[in-house]
Amino acid sequence: MHERSDFLIIGSGIAGLRAAADLAAHGTVTILTKADPTESNTGYAQGGIAAAIGVEDSPEEHFADTMAAGDGLCDEDAVRVLVEDGVTYVQELLEWGAAFDRDATGQPALGREGAHRVRRVLHARDATGREIGRVLWSRVAADPRVRVLRHSRATRLVVRNHRCEGAIFEDGGRGGTIEARSVLLATGGAGQVYSDTTNPAIATGDGAVMAWHAGARVADLEFVQFHPTALALEGMPRFLLSEALRGEGAWLINADGERFMSRYERGGELASRDLVSRAMVTEVARTGRPVFLSLQHLDPDWVHRRFPTIAAACQAAGLDLARDPIPVSPAAHYLMGGVETDICARTTLPGLHAAGEVACTGVHGANRLASNSLLEGLVFGARAVQAMLAPPAAGEMNNVRVVDGGPVEWLLAAEAAPPARPDLDHEVRKVMWTAVGLIREERALAPAVEQLATWSRRSNLATLGYLIARAALRREESRGGHFRADVPSRDDLNWRFHVAEKHSP
Ligand SMILES: Cc1cc2nc3c(=O)[nH]c(=O)nc-3n(C[C@H](O)[C@H](O)[C@H](O)COP(=O)(O)OP(=O)(O)OC[C@H]3O[C@@H](n4cnc5c(N)ncnc54)[C@H](O)[C@@H]3O)c2cc1C
Structure with missing residues (x-):
């Protein structure tokens, strides 16, 4: 056709x-x-x-x-x-x-x-x-x-x-x-490039990879938002438990039933998503036990009426949204x-x-x-x-620093790639979650970039992972959704700009 x-x-x-x-x-x-x-x-x-x-x-x-x-x-x-x-x-x-x-x-x-x-x-x-x-x-x-x-x-x-x-x-x-x-x-979006994600199966970042192959610039790929509250049950997809739950009064509690967010952030449960996510991970590391979302102090009938879809998903997992502590953990949510x-x-x-x-x-x-x-x-x-x-024309963002995205040989190899292999994509997702996730550092990012570069010759998902990991390695500061444990502060002097890249001609 x-x-x-x-x-x-x-x-x-x-x-x-x-x-x-x-x-x-x-x-x-x-x-x-x-x-x-x-x-x-x-x-x-x-x-x-x-x-x-x-x-x-x-x-x-x-x-x-x-x-x-x-x-x-x-x-x-x-x-x-x-x-x-x-x-x-x-x-x-x-x-x-x-x-x-x-x-x-x-x-x-x-x-x-x-x-x-x-x-x-x-x-x-x-x-x-x-x-x-x-x-x-x-x-x-x-x-x-x-x-x-x-x-x-x-x-x-x-x-x-x-x-x-x-x-x-x-x-x-x-x-x-x-x-x-x-x-x-x-x-x-592209949440499926991570093993733990709130995104459905269609979210594989195809658009960014197609645009990159076509010679358009991609930018800010290091900034991935991890949503703090995805349902965390072994072997089940990470179903999202909307921020609206916390907006309407839900609490985050640890395994002892204590609200812990105010110990980490002034905004408590309603601090920004990256801060809440990192606080949760820190609390899990401190206690060695999971954390939960709790609506037990709210009117159960109202909870069920206001959040019917989420209540039904919890019920399917054997939990009552209004009465049970719901186990939660962060998951990749938005690019x-x-x-x-x-x-x-x-x-x-x-x-x-x-x-x-x-x-x-x-x-x-x-x-x-x-x-x-x-x-x-x-x-x-x-x-x-x-x-x-209007007639075709190019456009750009403001405040962009453009870097050379690499040689065309690599690109040609990727274009000649056989169809994606599910087992390879599974490995890509695991590497992205462990090395390019919520908390990043050079010693994990650098080998991940090398590994993903090799795989990118065989899979679009790996190509996307490679571009995200490389952007995360490049930005030597922490800002918003990008947190580097080895450079934990924001550095406006050297990094207050968008980084865009396109492959070499
Ligand atoms: C669980 C969840 C809850 C969310 N809650 C909120 C919320 O409450 N408020 C909010 O503002 N945002 C929320 N978001 C984010 C928001 O939903 C998305 O960012 C937004 O819907 C994206 O819209 P879009 O049109 O860009 O892409 P999508 O809605 O993702 O649509 C993409 C489309 O492209 C198609 N597609 C992809 N690749 C190809 C291809 N290669 N060829 C052909 N078709 C292709 C897909 O099939 C799909 O039709 C949520 C996201 C998730 C996952």
Whole structure:
């Protein structure tokens, strides 16, 4: 199959669907999506979407909280766009029929999450992403100009004369090529590069690897967010226990039933995710026993009503969310870095755009504020449309230092790679978790980089792991989601910039 469409979107999460909703007015749109269209990180998002719509809130305050969470590395222009346009696009979602929870006055009920100073998180019980996906999907699926190719995995971008003109995909059959005047990468996150992750199986970071192979710049890959509270039961996937639980009063306790967070952080349970995660790991090391999330002091009926999805997942594991201490541990959750873009979603490769978790706009800096990522996908998915209608042009982030990403021989070897081997990917995930996880140091990172470089000739997941590990080794400081035990302080003098790389020509 070799076809042409005006616009090609790779991915059907919030970013891809929001772009498709507007693009269809301007031409034909093809969406490639590698599983069922609803299978995405978006579909699993629980806590909510942040927007400064409350009477006690303002975009200025949302801006300040986002900048503080980003630990000195947020791009101010991008954050301003996020918090200001965010209000408009969230209002639009409401107009389109998003059934967010309402308070007694009929206004959207606003939840609180870590590092937000005010309540500003709109939610649909604890399945907010599913509700947003439903609304966007119903608009896109009804449009005859949008064609969705399901179970079609993009494997390579088509680049001619330094311009992206489409993508090659496989679909279990003959596969094919879609050519387009403009391409949007909306392939989401990469949690699956770690053995312990909250992300579903689709989150393998394909977009970053495809963009890298195509010659676009990737940036900030060392900044990975580990969520503190994933359900920690032997042999079970790390199901996320949303931050909204702590926002609504849940405690972290140790095996003696003691609340311990205030001993480590002033913000207690609602300190930023990296701080809570490291405090938990330290407490486990100190006591030699696990830590738990506890809602036993809250009204059990209310807990079950407010968090039905999480309660059901706990029940399936034999636990009562309201009455039992729930064993938790950190897990890889979100990739702040990705394909470098400007605030119009343009990458450094003309014709290629990126929005949502795959992109690095600089909006999250070194650490993402809770509930800002659905917002990012919504805002930058919508903004990508204007750039996709204009002639192909490259864009860059501010405050970037570009490094040479290595020779092309290595790249060619990777492109000629046989399909990924599950056993190899399993090894990649283990190495990433132990050497490139929550706490990093040079003596573990350096051999991991070497090992992953060898494997990257055989697997895309290893290529991504290699790029993340190399970025983590390069940044000799600790900031946001990147913590180096051997250089535990933030070093603004030498490191207050984004590091981007692209392979050598
Ligand atoms: C459990 C969980 C809970 C979360 N809770 C929240 C929350 O409460 N609030 C919040 O703001 N954020 C939350 N997040 C993060 C947020 O959900 C994601 O960052 C966001 O949904 C990403 O949207 P996206 O459109 O960029 O990508 P996704 O929603 O991940 O969509 C990516 C799409 O790309 C497709 N795809 C991937 N690779 C290919 C390929 N090679 N070819 C074709 N298609 C491909 C996938 O199949 C999928 O359709 C949560 C994440 C998880 C995992």
